[in-house]
Amino acid sequence: MAQQDAQPLAQFVPRFRTDIYPFIAPSKFRGSLQDKVTIITGAAGAIGQGLAESFAVAGAKLVLTYNRTPPPPALRERCLKFGASEVTFVQCNVAELEGCEGLVRQTLELHGRADILINNAGANGLGPLHTQPPEDFIKEIAVNFHGPYYLMRLLLPHMREQRSGVVLNIASRAGTVAIPYSTGYCASKAALINLTACVQKEIDVDGLGGEVCCYSLHPGGIKSAMTLKKYSAESVAALPAQAQAKFVNALDIYDDSPYLNGMVCVALATGVGKDVLRGKYFDVGQDLEDVLAQGEALKQNPDLYGLHTSFLGGLKNGGVPEGGYRREEWGVEFPGFEV
Template structure:
């Protein structure tokens, strides 16, 4: 497929569960697999739990301050989960992450799927944010996923299988003013995912161990509701407050199950040949994207973070014609 043809292709825009990712298609598809989901108490976490329950996994659901609702366990079991265990864990702490992995291995002797979903945000001008809020967002959104990835990857290598789904954000692909901690940490999470996959691929394990970062769609979660509350938005310059409040109702209308079922589909390996290590926006129709597999293989910039330069200059590698050694220059070039 030529670049011009690729540019003309536009995948369908999705906000809800559609036939290609219908739960009935994935019923029992991950039976006997063990799935860890962090941040399971929130709207995105609960929908992830229910989606993976349909796929028949053994669920290990984490929470920090707020436990998931009591009915979540019964609901997941009714949907098909082989088992459900809740573990309190602060993912920002290495000790907590180690304990989570140890407890999961003690329960099930293996880990097959890790979903780094726990998130934190802080809204406001960068120069007015309390430093601890910036650091806390980085700890939850980036350091925690790194801790858990570093702890489970050795097990994936040993068992020659495994999947990691990092819930990132579209905010990690574009600069979002007044949401700097969130955008910064999510951009780093997308990069972390890609780097880790490269290492797996180099070792020839990419067909068995696959990682993804995802934008989960616009979901009215507790975190987004708090972020866009009038109290929170009051910290912003007056000229942007109205836009933030109006944008919340306009953008955050997607079903959380859209993200849940996309994650299930990817965990089964459905798109690993062309999407592993990449960033995926769940609002794009997965069926449409996978039909463009050859275009994805031909263009390593698609669904990744990258920098573009004038004239098509490359960001890395040897330029066309090779390196030219310039004439020697004695600094500063004039008598002093």
């Protein structure tokens, strides 16, 4: 049990991680997802390969997608060596419904089912909204949000029918904060986090909450090809002069292992934490064991690990003020009606 689990919630701070740790050690999960059909989009990049290798250790049947650049052949060899029961590469542009339909069709024809969906493919540009080409903004929304929506919409009926399934949406901390010059990325990741929560509530209403589980995650700061391109010297130099200094050292915080995200996803896919974290947003840098030790507190405070808004005076979001409204606040005739 985590050392911090006895602390009052107000004083509780999870340990922070940048690499795999004992609670999510690969040896603990070896074969734990044996033959589970696992779709991972964007598998050619650093985060995708880390996910593939982590789920390989768990024994999954991997369906690894890519858009233009295939994953390196060595990835298949590593995954089979680590324990994957099967590895299939599928080309798929997740930004297009037709591509997602083809991916689902191929997966079901090959395996007859889909157990785990990991929406990892992403697009992330840098620049002012008012100068960004609209097609670039739309592409970010399409890859980061439409793709996960398409695949969830296509696969959730199968998961519901088989009464089992896991969706892991790789979101970002950017979906919880406002970052200048990253508008498309922030907006699409915020939408993805809320999509995850909304869909899980629908699943729960239908009585499948413990059987079909959805999660959104911040995968940590990983020096992926996408991140390196976004914060390259050329990209930063294209920003307004007064903003460049803010991003010159942006890559300094991107030093996490992709296997941290991979093994947290494996743990969640096995059902660890489903009672308190399904439908939630989780930062993989937080020690999962520490957080799960606060399970009762998570149940009692639904705002934790989700998007929410705070107001002055403790006003509720959409709620009626304590004591109700006074007549004079809403009963006055609108002066524009006076003749």
